[in-house]
Amino acid sequence: MLTPPRLADIVAALAANVDADTAGALPAEIIGDDALTISRLAPLESAGPQALAFLAQARYASQLTTTQAGAVIVGAALREQAVVWQQAAPGRALLLVADPYRYFARLTRWWAGRVRRAPAIGVHPSAVVGEGVRIAPDASIAAGVVIGAGVSIAAGVVIGAHSVIGDDAVIGERTRLAARVGFGDGCRIGARGFIQGGAVIGGDGFGFAPARQGDGMVWEKIEQLGAVTIGDDVEIGANTCVDRGALDDTRIDDGVKLDNLIQVAHNVHIGAHSAMAGCVGIAGSARIGRHCTVGGGAIILGHLELVDHVHVTAATVITRSVLKPGQYSGLFPFDDNASWEKNAATLRQLHTLRERLRALERAARA
Amino acid sequence: MLTPPRLADIVAALAANVDADTAGALPAEIIGDDALTISRLAPLESAGPQALAFLAQARYASQLTTTQAGAVIVGAALREQAVVWQQAAPGRALLLVADPYRYFARLTRWWAGRVRRAPAIGVHPSAVVGEGVRIAPDASIAAGVVIGAGVSIAAGVVIGAHSVIGDDAVIGERTRLAARVGFGDGCRIGARGFIQGGAVIGGDGFGFAPARQGDGMVWEKIEQLGAVTIGDDVEIGANTCVDRGALDDTRIDDGVKLDNLIQVAHNVHIGAHSAMAGCVGIAGSARIGRHCTVGGGAIILGHLELVDHVHVTAATVITRSVLKPGQYSGLFPFDDNASWEKNAATLRQLHTLRERLRALERAARA
Amino acid sequence: MLTPPRLADIVAALAANVDADTAGALPAEIIGDDALTISRLAPLESAGPQALAFLAQARYASQLTTTQAGAVIVGAALREQAVVWQQAAPGRALLLVADPYRYFARLTRWWAGRVRRAPAIGVHPSAVVGEGVRIAPDASIAAGVVIGAGVSIAAGVVIGAHSVIGDDAVIGERTRLAARVGFGDGCRIGARGFIQGGAVIGGDGFGFAPARQGDGMVWEKIEQLGAVTIGDDVEIGANTCVDRGALDDTRIDDGVKLDNLIQVAHNVHIGAHSAMAGCVGIAGSARIGRHCTVGGGAIILGHLELVDHVHVTAATVITRSVLKPGQYSGLFPFDDNASWEKNAATLRQLHTLRERLRALERAARA
Structure with a gap:
């Protein structure tokens, strides 16, 4: 089995690996225990204490209150909420980054290189x-x-x-x-x-x-x-x-x-x-x-x-x-079958309905 | 070539093979000549005198009057009509079962095992x-x-x-x-x-x-x-x-x-x-x-x-x-192209039509 | 490399190859230099002076005025316009045929046989x-x-x-x-x-x-x-x-x-x-x-x-x-998203709108 890396190792590996076009995703600041070992990457909702998760967008911030993740990658804009979360359980850690989605993408690529068998040359x-x-x-x-x-x-x-x-x-x-x-x-x-x-x-x-x-x-x-x-x-x-x-x-x-x-x-x-x-x-x-x-x-x-x-x-x-x-866009909005049937049947007479509406309008104007 | 089985052999083979979850599909009662040899399974409409067909649902019962099948699997609820069919040509045979669709499904699995080459171990x-x-x-x-x-x-x-x-x-x-x-x-x-x-x-x-x-x-x-x-x-x-x-x-x-x-x-x-x-x-x-x-x-x-x-x-x-x-459901009902074109064009003004309808309603109430 | 064929070679090869069901596509009359060498087949818009292109339908005839093609396959109905094009630059050539689309199809098949590696027998x-x-x-x-x-x-x-x-x-x-x-x-x-x-x-x-x-x-x-x-x-x-x-x-x-x-x-x-x-x-x-x-x-x-x-x-x-x-036909006409949203929302009430229209009609008749 592979030895799980420490959080600090991960951050160092990703920083060493930066090329021009993804530089925006770096660097990360670690808050909490950077010696925490990470055995897997996981979604916030299923992450355990040895998992590293990420919070893609600020609107999901409430998930921080329930996750069991050991460490979370968070955007700098959420620093305050994230620090509260980290301090509530000091064994946890935070990675604060400029763009958590891109940092996570880079992390998956590094992780895949670690865990997958290399193809035979x-x-x-x-x-x-x-x-x-x-x-x-x-x-x-x-x-x-x-x-x-x-x-x-x-x-x-x-x-x-x-x-x-x-x-x-x-x-x-x-x-x-x-x-x-x-x-x-x-x-x-x-x-x-x-x-x-x-x-x-x-x-x-x-x-x-x-x-x-x-x-x-x-x-x-x-x-x-x-x-x-x-x-x-x-x-x-x-x-x-x-x-x-x-x-x-x-x-x-x-x-x-x-x-x-x-x-x-x-x-x-x-x-x-x-x-x-x-x-x-x-x-x-x-x-x-x-x-x-x-x-x-x-x-x-x-x-x-x-x-x-x-x-x-x-x-x-x-x-x-x-x-x-x-x-x-152009798609028929779905509905329960009975409602759809009624509306679809009427749709086949829609042109006629417009003619009838016009006739009423003419009559009203007369 | 494979020897075609007799109807009685088929029924015995399927009965021998029952497991718990499909027991509901059994047993079958044979009416008519159970020594009839069956050379193929076929749909009612193309079945010949050596073919075994099935009648999936009671609403297709009228197909019994025209089929040339040698034998038919029929649900017990259709016993009366089926027996009339069988008696009209006594060389024919009937299999009466609780659930003809499931019995037929089981039959196809047994038949496939008979006629297909076994994969090499x-x-x-x-x-x-x-x-x-x-x-x-x-x-x-x-x-x-x-x-x-x-x-x-x-x-x-x-x-x-x-x-x-x-x-x-x-x-x-x-x-x-x-x-x-x-x-x-x-x-x-x-x-x-x-x-x-x-x-x-x-x-x-x-x-x-x-x-x-x-x-x-x-x-x-x-x-x-x-x-x-x-x-x-x-x-x-x-x-x-x-x-x-x-x-x-x-x-x-x-x-x-x-x-x-x-x-x-x-x-x-x-x-x-x-x-x-x-x-x-x-x-x-x-x-x-x-x-x-x-x-x-x-x-x-x-x-x-x-x-x-x-x-x-x-x-x-x-x-x-x-x-x-x-x-x-949610799909656009098809129509001949000319009708569809008129209705589709009107659909793009539907929101406006509703506004015009509202205006008429307001006027009518005034 | 393959030697590029002359236009006359192409016409001769295709004529030699006719079978009953495609006879309608032949023969071709050459106007202009039949010794022109053809290095590729190309669409009118990207064809150069060594390319042979085709004009599928009379409604695209205006493309003749801009193409740089060395030679063009044209339907007999466009003879007049095509000859004007050819005479404007006498290095060019025309193939006049009964059905340019089918002649072109036949040409692609002959060309493929020339340029592709034959599969190993x-x-x-x-x-x-x-x-x-x-x-x-x-x-x-x-x-x-x-x-x-x-x-x-x-x-x-x-x-x-x-x-x-x-x-x-x-x-x-x-x-x-x-x-x-x-x-x-x-x-x-x-x-x-x-x-x-x-x-x-x-x-x-x-x-x-x-x-x-x-x-x-x-x-x-x-x-x-x-x-x-x-x-x-x-x-x-x-x-x-x-x-x-x-x-x-x-x-x-x-x-x-x-x-x-x-x-x-x-x-x-x-x-x-x-x-x-x-x-x-x-x-x-x-x-x-x-x-x-x-x-x-x-x-x-x-x-x-x-x-x-x-x-x-x-x-x-x-x-x-x-x-x-x-x-x-039966498809929802697409629109910019905002317009579609309004019309789609109204579509879900279409049956009701029809009822309201009927009520107005009844009132108008009263």
Whole structure:
């Protein structure tokens, strides 16, 4: 078993590890016993005396009165309340930080490095590697991985078991693929990415030319000749699909985060730092701006543009371009079934109701 | 080829096989020729003279007048109509049972055991097994399976080809994984479970701390340190995703049934015996009660609670907690496109219409 | 590197390759320099002087004024405008064709055959092949493929890495499976099909018999004894799931095109040449006619019938049978969040509003 670290060790380790872009999350001031040993990270509500928890936002401050946590990471703005909590039981400790959420994020990354088995460096003997492949010596290629011809795999890359990398693909530094990822011919991903299990990058876009036959249309395959180009620091969720472009590439820019079971059709362009929750569908050739967010289950129709800073509520269907930043919504409010049935039935006559209302208004004016 | 069983053999085999929890489905009384040979199980509408069909509910009783089935399983309540049917063609036979649906379910399980090739016991030579793994001698580990270090696989377990089991995972007795399942580090499933192909259990939850950068937010990875804990008798559908918890485990309790392409986010808790149809999305930290059902394509937003016995209609979006059992709905009623367009356009002015109605009411009262 | 073909070579190659069903797309008349070398196919907006682009529809004709393409495929109806474009820069060339979209589709197929590495004929040594399997000598079975007993694989079939083919499955001539496809026991697909990565064909249908236990229902497994039968010329998208039938087969007829992440439940029947966009869900036993289209994210509930030539708008939920051809829609129109909130709140009182309107009407008539 691993030796649990002392609180002071944790703070020192995180401080030693700072890089420019996360400096805002540091440093931490310790109040209380910095020799307290920490055996796990835990949510406030289930934390015990050897657990380190965090209070993400000031509005949850009341949780301090009930938590059994041994130590808590708290924002500097809550210093007063937090110190009262700490003094009530001096065995406890506080970490006061500028941004507890980011400090906690950094802490989970350090903790994961401590507790997880490191992937084995090198190429597992059961992997199948094509001709002309370049693999950095410190990359980790797990059992059963299949790598096509001409692939380039950079330093520190980790490829999980049974992932299949197509011909001429490029995987950037320190990017990780979980087990069972499909990464298609000619697709590229930058540095520090993470693709979760079962994701399919570079499947064929859904492209067919319609042709009349008998009483209807039939569909002639358009081979999809583009690929997928993914920037740096991109995360793609489990079983999410990103199709290759028809002619040019489908593009996912730096810092984009996609949750599970998302469909990204061919020729889509997702701007930097946009994030999408599970089950979203983006139809072909849609252009999503930078810093957008899309809630779970939302649908963006094809050939639309969403400018930067557009936020789409869960389960909303975007049917035309959105050229102004803001929050957009469109979902039927749920209700008990009987109420919904009555309102839904009336909704099917809504246009008629408006006509009747107009008639009354005309009569009233007469 | 297998010898088709006689009806009497089937009834005897199922009676020999009863355990406590399904006793209610037995016994069957045979009316007619119990030596009839049965070559297949079939729906009433496509069944022929060597097929055994079943009549699930009394309201489908009229199908008896048209079926060509050689034998039918019927509920005792329909005895009279069924006997008339049987006597009209004495070569036919009837099985009268207390609960035909459950009797039929049991029959399919017995039939599957007859007709399917049994999985090969033992570990296929192409499987890759890590250090410190315990595998029961009667488990079946198919070609290309990759098993991480410290995994425990109980008696009677079947793991399909190319499934990948992460470090320290635990698979309970007689649980089956189909081909190509991903089962992540530290995840656990109880007895008699079934995970369909392509499911990803234990992918990373979608957790990021927002940090301001330039004109918008960027996302810092929160490593997901929890796992997934699954109870007994759970079925999980093809390409369904259940993410690992951020700190504590995501939990799926006994008897839960999840269909295909469902997204279960991190820290969700699904209570015992709840069932969800395909394409459902459950956002992070939602708590679903026991004996709930969720229709296809429904979305449950995060950090909500659904109490026991809540039933969500297909394609409904649950946006706040539901603290009272019952059926809940919220979907736009479909219509021909022209009618829908008119009503949808009016819907965007609905609030204004209410104001105009109020104005008329005030005028009428004046 | 490949030598870029001249325009005349391309036209000759496509003309040499015509078969009956696509004859309508030919022939092409070349206007301008037929010795122009073509290094890529490109969209009009990003095409350069060595690129061949196409103008799909007359309404995009204005793009001719801005494109930098070296050559463009144009419909005969636009001859006049196109010739003006060509004459403005005589280095350019035009291909005049009857149906530019179909000609372009054919061109992409020829181009793909030129630029892609051909799959290696034969069975990769890492593949695992069961007993009694027939594989055509010119089929291509990639690394890590697992093929069950009794499988039949026809001429020209290509199976991608790590695909798993169940016992007794049948794969028709020239059908391709991408990497990581699951194709279950006893399932069949015809000729010239294409199944994208991660698709699961023949997972268990979601079938359970309810049984009362304590304060609610529990679910008893119904083994799914049917399979999946797929016709000729069918394409199935990445991570799409088609469940096996409960007793009879789930059926997908000739020419059907399914995009990614679609759920097709057990016993569904999809008629010939119907096409469905990503994230669609089709519940059990639904029957979809021929030449139907279903937009992305739409849901079709179970045990319904859609006749031929029914077109379902994206994100629409079909809750009852549709017996008349046409376009059907039902989605909440999105709006800025504040407007949506007001309208959604009013929607929950819509039935009451109708009552109030009626009261006013009665009063007005009095």
